[in-house]
Amino acid sequence: xNSIFENSAFFGVVISLCAYGAGVALQKRFACDWLNPLLISxxxxxxxxxxxxxxxxxxxxxxxxxxxxxxxATVCLxxxxxxxxxxxxxxxxxxGAGILAGVLTGAASVAVCAMFFHLGHEQYVTLLPKSITxxxxxxxxxxxxxxVAITVAxxxxxxxxGNIFAQQVCRVFKISDPIARGVAIGTSSHAIGTAxxxxxxxxxxxxxxxxxxxxxxxxxxxxxxxxxxx
Amino acid sequence: MKHVKEFGVILAVSFCGEILHLLLPLPVxxxxxxxxxxxxxxxxxxxxxxxxxxTGYFLIEIMPMMFIxxxxxxxxxxxxxxxMWLPFCIIVCFSTLAVMVIAGxxxxxxxxxxxxxxx
Numbered sequence: 001x002n003s004i005f006e007n008s009a010f011f012g013v014v015i016s017l018c019a020y021g022a023g024v025a026l027q028k029r030f031a032c033d034w035l036n037p038l039l040i041s042x043x044x045x046x047x048x049x050x051x052x053x054x055x056x057x058x059x060x061x062x063x064x065x066x067x068x069x070x071x072x073a074t075v076c077l078x079x080x081x082x083x084x085x086x087x088x089x090x091x092x093x094x095x096g097a098g099i100l101a102g103v104l105t106g107a108a109s110v111a112v113c114a115m116f117f118h119l120g121h122e123q124y125v126t127l128l129p130k131s132i133t134x135x136x137x138x139x140x141x142x143x144x145x146x147x148v149a150i151t152v153a154x155x156x157x158x159x160x161x162g163n164i165f166a167q168q169v170c171r172v173f174k175i176s177d178p179i180a181r182g183v184a185i186g187t188s189s190h191a192i193g194t195a196x197x198x199x200x201x202x203x204x205x206x207x208x209x210x211x212x213x214x215x216x217x218x219x220x221x222x223x224x225x226x227x228x229x230x
Numbered sequence: 231m232k233h234v235k236e237f238g239v240i241l242a243v244s245f246c247g248e249i250l251h252l253l254l255p256l257p258v259x260x261x262x263x264x265x266x267x268x269x270x271x272x273x274x275x276x277x278x279x280x281x282x283x284x285t286g287y288f289l290i291e292i293m294p295m296m297f298i299x300x301x302x303x304x305x306x307x308x309x310x311x312x313x314m315w316l317p318f319c320i321i322v323c324f325s326t327l328a329v330m331v332i333a334g335x336x337x338x339x340x341x342x343x344x345x346x347x348x349x
Contacts, residue, residue, distance in 0.1 A: 016298040038294045042301040049302070056306050063299035069289065070296045072240045074261035075247065076286035078268035082279060094340035102333030109325040117317040127321055131329055134300070135259020143257060153307045154318070156300055158326045163294070169327065175334035177341060184334030188326050195294040205290070211333070213262055220257055 005054050012062030019044035036164040038192070074133075074191060077209035080198075084206035091179050098180065099211050102187035103218045106131045122146060128223065130154040132216040133190040140220055155190070162189020163196045182207025187215045236285035239277060243268045 005011050022044060023037030049059055081088075088095065107128060114124040126146030129137035134155050141151035166185050175181055178201055185193040186208035197208035247264025254263075271277040311318060 012299070016295065016302075020295050020298065038297060038301070041295070041298050045298060045302050046305060049305075056303060059302065060299055063302070066296045067299050070293075071247070071259075071261040071264060072237075072244045073289040073293045073296060075240055075244050075264035075268050076282070076289045078265045078272060079279065079282060079286040080290070081265075082269055082272040085273075091337075091341055091344070094337045094344055097340045098333045098337030101336040102329045105332040106325060106329045109328040110321060113317070113321040113324060117321070119314075119317065123314070127318075127325075130322060131326065133259070133262070135261055136257060139257025139259070147310065149307045149310050150318075152300075153304050153311060154322050156297070156304060157319070157322045159297065160301060161323055161326050162330065165327075166330070169330050170334065173331045173335065175331075175338055177338045179341060180334045180338035183337040184330045187333040188330035191293070192297050195290075195297075198290055198293070209265070213265060216262065217258070 005052070006058050006061075009062050012059045013065050014062075015045055015048055015059070016041065016063050016066060019048070034164070036160075038163055038195075039160060042160070070191075077191075077194065077205075077212075080202055080206035081209050084203055087179060087203060087207070088210060095179065095183055095207065095210070096214075098183040099187050099214050099218065102131075102183070102211075103215050103222065106188075106219070107222070126150050127154050129219060130158045131188055131190065132219050133212055136216040136220055140223055144223065156192070159189045159192025162193030166193055166196045167200065178203040179207050183211045186211025190216070233285050236282050239282050240268075240285060240289070243271065243277075 019041035020037055023035070023040030026040060027035045027037055045059070048054075049056070110124065110127050110130070114127070122145065125144035126141055128144065128146070129140040129151055132140070132155070134152060137151055137155045138148055141148050162185060166181075166189070170176070170181050170184065175184055181200065182197055182204040185197040185204065190212045194205065194208040194212055198205035244260065244264045246267055247260040247262075250263040250267070251258065251260040268277070268282075272279055
């Protein structure tokens with residue numbers, strides 16, 4: 001049975017898409033934000049792999065195709081950004097202030113938590129890039145001497161958290177302005193959160209795309225400048 | 231044919247992003263170079279937005295699915311993580327929440343200050 005999976009080029013994609021479809025169907029059926037399709041599809045896929053004792057490598061042989069699309073999809077985030085550029089021109093001060101405040105909050109909150117849990121310098125620099133997009137985060141963790149595998153885990157978990165809770169957080173903390181929502185999501189939970197912002201609205205999506213790029217670059221610039229002290 | 235052409239343009243920009251990533255010694259991934267390049271091309275009208283729009287929005291729409299393999303891959307990092315998983319999860323959730331709230335509230339505050347009367 002397993003050899004069928006091992007030799008298949010499509011198995012990984014098919015199981016991922018079916019799991020995602022199930023997630024979307026569940027969310028529609030129960031009309032509940034907490035049933036996030038991304039979360040459900042990940043859990044279902046893990047469950048499936050566990051039950052059939054399929055190792056991750058076998059799964060990723062095919063599923064890698066989905067990851068391959070990530071670069072062109074990220075490039076396409078320029079399109080809504082281009083179409084909503086007038087907003088950016090008009091609100092650049094607010095957007096810039098929000099992103100800067102978010103990046104500083106990110107560094108400070110990780111530092112405070114690291115102190116609280118008595119984590120060392122290595123763990124601190126491992127978790128520092130958690131709010132920025134994977135490609136930039138990996139580079140930064142490497143440069144600062146962190147553990148890259150854990151950085152990737154932190155980045156993905158951050159994204160999923162943002163994707164699941166973005167709407168609730170905006171509601172509870174009364175972030176009602178679409179531009180502010182975009183900055184909040186893009187700065188805190190990069191591309192995975194931005195996928196959710198896109199569902200919330202075109203303005204949210206465009207500003208979130210912008211924020212993920214700016215926050216990523218700001219974090220790299222800041223961390224490289226301050227790397228002697230952190 | 232329209233979609234093939236659009237997808238071709240998007241992949242070409244992605245490829246240029248890859249080249250920049252190889253040439254420049256910065257920790258910036260190809261996708262971010264590509265995004266900036268695409269934006270420049272759209273503004274300078276080297277690429278017309280109608281020529282990438284349909285496929286572009288399709289790719290953005292299916293973007294959440296593209297994260298499934300990486301998220302399932304978290305299974306693989308479990309051995310490295312299991313000793314510190316609780317502080318790890320608390321830090322990730324707390325910090326993400328803090329960044330989201332602060333970034334959103336600051337933007338909203340400055341935007342309203344900027345707009346004047348409507349609070």
